[in-house]
Amino acid sequence: MYNNNLYNTPYHTEDLSKYKFLVTGGAGFIGSNIVEYLLRYNAGHVRVLDNLSNGYIENIQDFMALPNFEFMEGDIRNVETCKKALNGIDFVTHQAALGSVPRSISDPITSNEVNIDGFLNILNSVKESKNIKRMVYAASSSTYGDSKVLPKVEGNEGKPLSPYAVTKLVNELYADVFSQVYGTHTIGLRYFNIFGPKQNPNNPYAAVIPIFCDAFLKNQQPNINGDGETSRDFTFVENAVQANIRALFYDDLQKHEVMNVACGDQVTLNSLIKMLNVICDKNITANYLPERLGDVKHSKADITKIKSLLKYEPEFYFQRGLEEVLNWYLKENR
Numbered sequence: 595m596y597n598n599n600l601y602n603t604p605y606h607t608e609d610l611s612k613y614k615f616l617v618t619g620g621a622g623f624i625g626s627n628i629v630e631y632l633l634r635y636n637a638g639h640v641r642v643l644d645n646l647s648n649g650y651i652e653n654i655q656d657f658m659a660l661p662n663f664e665f666m667e668g669d670i671r672n673v674e675t676c677k678k679a680l681n682g683i684d685f686v687t688h689q690a691a692l693g694s695v696p697r698s699i700s701d702p703i704t705s706n707e708v709n710i711d712g713f714l715n716i717l718n719s720v721k722e723s724k725n726i727k728r729m730v731y732a733a734s735s736s737t738y739g740d741s742k743v744l745p746k747v748e749g750n751e752g753k754p755l756s757p758y759a760v761t762k763l764v765n766e767l768y769a770d771v772f773s774q775v776y777g778t779h780t781i782g783l784r785y786f787n788i789f790g791p792k793q794n795p796n797n798p799y800a801a802v803i804p805i806f807c808d809a810f811l812k813n814q815q816p817n818i819n820g821d822g823e824t825s826r827d828f829t830f831v832e833n834a835v836q837a838n839i840r841a842l843f844y845d846d847l848q849k850h851e852v853m854n855v856a857c858g859d860q861v862t863l864n865s866l867i868k869m870l871n872v873i874c875d876k877n878i879t880a881n882y883l884p885e886r887l888g889d890v891k892h893s894k895a896d897i898t899k900i901k902s903l904l905k906y907e908p909e910f911y912f913q914r915g916l917e918e919v920l921n922w923y924l925k926e927n928r
C-alpha cells in the first residue's frame with residue numbers, strides 16, 4: 595500500500611490521529627502523495643475531493659478500504675460540494691487545479707473557472723468554517739513570469755506569461771486579501787517542477803520528466819521544445835509533501851505567506867537527457883522542436899524563506915529523485 599522508499603522521515607511532531615484532513619485534488623499526482631503521507635502516519639481522517647478530470651483512481655485505490663479514508667467525487671466549481679467537503683475538517687491542503695501552461699493557452703476559460711472560481715469556493719468555505727485551522731494551497735513558480743532574476747525570490751515577481759500563471763497569481767492575491775479582511779490562515783507553496791511517483795506520462799499535458807522517463811523506458815527519442823538549454827529547478831515530490839506537512843503545522847507564521855518549494859538547483863533538459871542515459875545505460879538522443887509559447891527559459895529557486903520559516907530541507911535531491919521515479923515507472927509499467 596505504501597512506497598517503502600518514501601516518507602520514512604516524519605515531517606511533523608503532532609499526533610495526526612487527532613485531526614481530519616481534506617486533500618482537494620487528492621487523486622492527482624501531488625495530492626495522492628500527500629494522502630499517502632497522512633495515512634501512513636495514521637491521520638484521524640483523510641477526505642479526498644477530486645472530479646477525476648486529471649487524476650487517477652489508481653493513485654488512491656490502495657487506500658479505499660481504510661476506515662480513515664474517504665473519497666468524495668466532486669467538483670470545486672460547485673459551492674455546495676466545497677462546503678460539504680469541508681464539513682468537520684481541521685486542515686485543508688488544496689491541490690485541485692488544472693495544471694499546464696499549454697492547456698491554459700488552448701482553453702483559458704476552463705483554467706480560469708477551475709483555478710480561480712474553484713479556488714475562491716474552497717477559500718470562502720474555509721473562511722466560513724468554524725473548525726479549520728489552516729489551509730495550505732498549491733501556488734506555482736509560474737508566478738515569477740517574465741522576471742529574468744535568478745534565483746527566483748519571493749517578493750521579486752515579474753509579469754505572468756500564460757493564463758495558467760495568471761490564475762496562480764490571482765490565488766495568492768485572494769488568499770492574501772482573505773487573511774487581511776477575514777483573518778483566514780493560508781500558506782501558498784510555489785512549487786517548482788515537481789516530479790515523482792504517481793505523475794502520469796500518458797496525458798496530452800504531461801510534464802517533461804514523466805514524458806522523458808516514458809520515452810527512455812520505451813527506447814524512444816524524447817521531444818525537446820527549444821535548444822535543450824532551458825533549465826528547471828526539478829523537485830522530487832517528497833520535498834513538496836514535506837513542505838505541505840510543515841506548512842500545515844508550523845507555528846509563528848503570518849496569516850498568509852507564500853514560499854518557494856524547490857531544491858535550489860538548476861538542471862537543463864540536455865543534462866536531464868544525459869543523466870537518464872547514464873542511469874539507464876542507454877544512448878538516446880533528443881528530437882529538437884521549436885520553443886513553446888508561454889514557457890519560461892530558466893528557473894531556479896531561492897529556498898532561504900522556506901528553510902527559515904518551516905525548517906524545510908530537501909530530503910531528495912535531483913539525481914536520487916530521478917533514480918527513484920525511473921524505478922517506479924519500470925515497476926508500475928504506467
Ligand SMILES: NC(=O)c1ccc[n+]([C@@H]2O[C@H](COP(=O)([O-])OP(=O)(O)OC[C@H]3O[C@@H](n4cnc5c(N)ncnc54)[C@H](O)[C@@H]3O)[C@@H](O)[C@H]2O)c1
Nearest residue numbers: 619622623624645647648649669670690691732785787788
Ligand atoms: N506538478 C508540478 O510541477 C506543479 C508545479 C506548480 C504548481 N502545481 C500545482 O500543484 C497542484 C497539483 O498538481 P499536480 O501536478 O498534482 O496535478 P494533477 O493534475 O495530477 O492533480 C490535480 C488534481 O485536481 C483534480 N481536479 C482538477 N479540476 C478539478 C475540479 N474542478 N474539481 C475537483 N478536482 C479537480 C484533478 O482531477 C487532479 O486529480 C495544482 O494546483 C498545480 O497547479 C504543480
